Amino acid sequence: MAQTGFDRRRINGPEQSHPPTFGTQDEVEGRWIVGQPRKARKPMDIRPIFLQPGLIDQANGSAYVETERTKIACAVYGPRQTKSTAYHEKGKLNVEVKFTPFSCERRRAPMRDAEDRSLAVAIHQALLPAVQVELLPKSTIDIFLTIIEADGIEACVAAGTVAASTALADAGIEMIGLVMSCAAAVVEQETWLDPTEEEARSARGSLVLSCMPALGTVTSVWQSGKLRPEEVLGCMDACQERCSDIHSVVAQALLENA
Amino acid sequence: MDSDLVLPGQPISLPRGPIPQLGPGTYTRDAQVRASLVGIPRNEGSTLTISRVRPHPPGPNSVVLGSITRLSPLQAMLSITVVDGVPLPSGEEFTGVIRTQDVRATEKDKVKIADCFRGGDVVRGVVISLGDARSYFVTTARNDLGVIFATSEAGATMEPVSWQEMRCPKTGKIERRKCAKPENL
Numbered sequence: 001m002a003q004t005g006f007d008r009r010r011i012n013g014p015e016q017s018h019p020p021t022f023g024t025q026d027e028v029e030g031r032w033i034v035g036q037p038r039k040a041r042k043p044m045d046i047r048p049i050f051l052q053p054g055l056i057d058q059a060n061g062s063a064y065v066e067t068e069r070t071k072i073a074c075a076v077y078g079p080r081q082t083k084s085t086a087y088h089e090k091g092k093l094n095v096e097v098k099f100t101p102f103s104c105e106r107r108r109a110p111m112r113d114a115e116d117r118s119l120a121v122a123i124h125q126a127l128l129p130a131v132q133v134e135l136l137p138k139s140t141i142d143i144f145l146t147i148i149e150a151d152g153i154e155a156c157v158a159a160g161t162v163a164a165s166t167a168l169a170d171a172g173i174e175m176i177g178l179v180m181s182c183a184a185a186v187v188e189q190e191t192w193l194d195p196t197e198e199e200a201r202s203a204r205g206s207l208v209l210s211c212m213p214a215l216g217t218v219t220s221v222w223q224s225g226k227l228r229p230e231e232v233l234g235c236m237d238a239c240q241e242r243c244s245d246i247h248s249v250v251a252q253a254l255l256e257n258a
Numbered sequence: 259m260d261s262d263l264v265l266p267g268q269p270i271s272l273p274r275g276p277i278p279q280l281g282p283g284t285y286t287r288d289a290q291v292r293a294s295l296v297g298i299p300r301n302e303g304s305t306l307t308i309s310r311v312r313p314h315p316p317g318p319n320s321v322v323l324g325s326i327t328r329l330s331p332l333q334a335m336l337s338i339t340v341v342d343g344v345p346l347p348s349g350e351e352f353t354g355v356i357r358t359q360d361v362r363a364t365e366k367d368k369v370k371i372a373d374c375f376r377g378g379d380v381v382r383g384v385v386i387s388l389g390d391a392r393s394y395f396v397t398t399a400r401n402d403l404g405v406i407f408a409t410s411e412a413g414a415t416m417e418p419v420s421w422q423e424m425r426c427p428k429t430g431k432i433e434r435r436k437c438a439k440p441e442n443l
Contacts, residue, residue: 060312060347079315080350087391130266132285132294137388139315169266172312174294176285177267214267215287251265254296258263 038192038199046182046194046242047155051162051253053170061171065163067194069151074163076171079139091136095124095143097160103150105197119157120145126161126181126210126220132174141173152197154183154206157222161210166250170257177212178250179219180243184209184235186227191235193242207232209239213247264293264308272306283308313346316354316394320385323406324354324396326375333357334375336383336396353393356383360397361436373422374398374436380407382438404438 006012041047047067056062059075066072082092097116099108123145131141145160161181168175185195185203192199200206205225211218218240223232264270270284270291280286283295284306293299297308316322316338323340336354339346346352358369375381382403383396398404401421410416410426410433418437419425425432 078350081315081352084391136315138391169296172295172310174283174285175266176287176292176294178265212267214265214292254265255263258296 038187038190043190043192044238044242046246047196049159049162049246049249051166051249053166053253053257059167059171061167061169061173063163063166063170065159065166067155067159069149069196070155070159071148072156072159072163073146073148074160074167075144076141076164076167076173077144078141078171079136079173080142082138082140087138089134089137091131091133091138092140093124093128093131093133093143094140095120095127095145095164097123097145097147099147099150103147115153116147119153119160122157122208122220122222123160123164125222126157127164127168127179129217129219130165130175130177130179130212131168132176135174141168141171143167150197152183152195152200154185154200154208155194155196157181157208158183158194158210162246162250166254169254177214177217178247179210180213180246180250181208181210182239182242182246183207184239186225186231186235191231191238193238205231207235207239209236209243211240211243213240213244263296263298265296266292266294268293270299270306276304278306279304281305281307283310311344313344313350314341316341316352316385318385318387321382322354322385322394322396323380323382324351326377326379326381327353329371329375329377331358331371334371335393336381338394338396354383354385354396355389355393356381356396356398360386360395360399363399373434375405376408376433376435378409379405379435382406398436398438401439402441404436406438408433408435 050066052064055064056075061076063074097120101108143164150156158181165179185192185200185206187203205227208222210220285294295308295310297310299308320342322338324336324338326334327337328335334356338352338354359366361369361374383398385394386397387395389395408416412426412428414426414428416424416426421437423432424435
């Protein structure tokens with residue numbers, strides 16, 4: 001009986017279905033083994049960046065960034081009136097990060113996920129010194145980041161910061177400089193910039209540096225894992241150098257869009 | 259040189275001579291003038307600015323347009339939709355308040371809010387201060403400020419007949435408003 005009846009109260013699957021085919025690319029190439037040099041890239045290379053400001057038209061400013069398998073869309077709304085009752089002399093920066101359910105290898109459950117908030121805090125910290133919040137009393141700037149695909153959390157923070165900073169510039173919000181960000185991981189004794197998820201997993205420690213190359217100032221450093229002080233300084237120098245390269249990419253994208 | 263686009267944080271090279279006043283879009287850091295917006299720096303009189311037309315929150319002396327949302331004996335609430343000629347995106351209005359003492363410049367103590375505004379009236383005002391936590395204080399105490407558009411009880415658009423009266427063209431009835439002086443008079 002139940003087999004023959006068409007259940008109109010449920011969502012019925014398609015009549016025909018096929019098993020999903022998974023990409024086996026990674027498996028064929030083989031995994032990285034301790035002691036081997038870095039695959040695919042040189043240690044100090046970062047993934048190529050595609051950046052497009054102004055992709056979301058209903059937002060005041062927006063940006064889409066893609067570095068190989070990391071894809072992030074960012075939208076900036078505001079300045080709008082702060083809804084809370086307290087009076088704020090300075091503007092508020094509200095950063096919200098959301099993972100799409102299909103962004104990682106494992107399904108991300110929306111709402112129940114805790115990682116997006118720690119990412120939001122990291123990006124908020126990186127951006128706040130640059131935004132001239134003192135010019136926006138009683139106002140809030142909302143920054144919404146959607147991580148469409150993630151390949152390494154450190155790279156997500158870095159790419160998210162770059163996207164948010166580009167979107168803020170696109171929205172015409174006054175900033176003392178553009179914030180750039182770069183991630184680094186220490187694997188064995190070597191420093192690898194812009195690590196992928198797989199590389200970050202085999203790393204001993206990692207670091208995300210955010211800075212304003214135009215002013216030569218650092219806005220935030222986010223370190224995890226075990227790193228010696230000289231390694232940290234080495235990573236920071238390497239990241240800062242790479243940030244000025246990213247800055248020229250962002251500058252070009254913004255100038256083309258203007 | 260002046261037609262070049264600058265990015266936030268980029269130093270702006272100044273011509274020789276007196277240092278211009280800094281307007282919106284620029285700032286100084288360590289005695290170097292830098293841009294804070296994407297745009298072309300321009301000299302407007304003696305001020306150097308990077309102008310960008312975008313919706314911005316009202317500040318003191320901003321001319322705002324808005325519609326009356328709520329009336330009370332002490333104040334009228336205003337939903338600000340246009341700031342300095344730039345419309346705000348829908349759903350992102352700011353709330354303003356016109357207090358009785360800010361309606362007109364003379365006989366402030368005789369002001370009755372109900373005789374000056376009605377719900378739905380479109381009002382031109384000037385922001386006098388950032389106000390309290392929720393709203394901006396707006397004044398209409400000038401000839402060119404006040405109600406610029408209102409509909410009568412019959413539903414027709416009214417025309418101003420004096421600075422505190424408007425007439426309905428349909429019924430000829432006179433309703434009391436604090437009118438703004440029409441620009442072409």
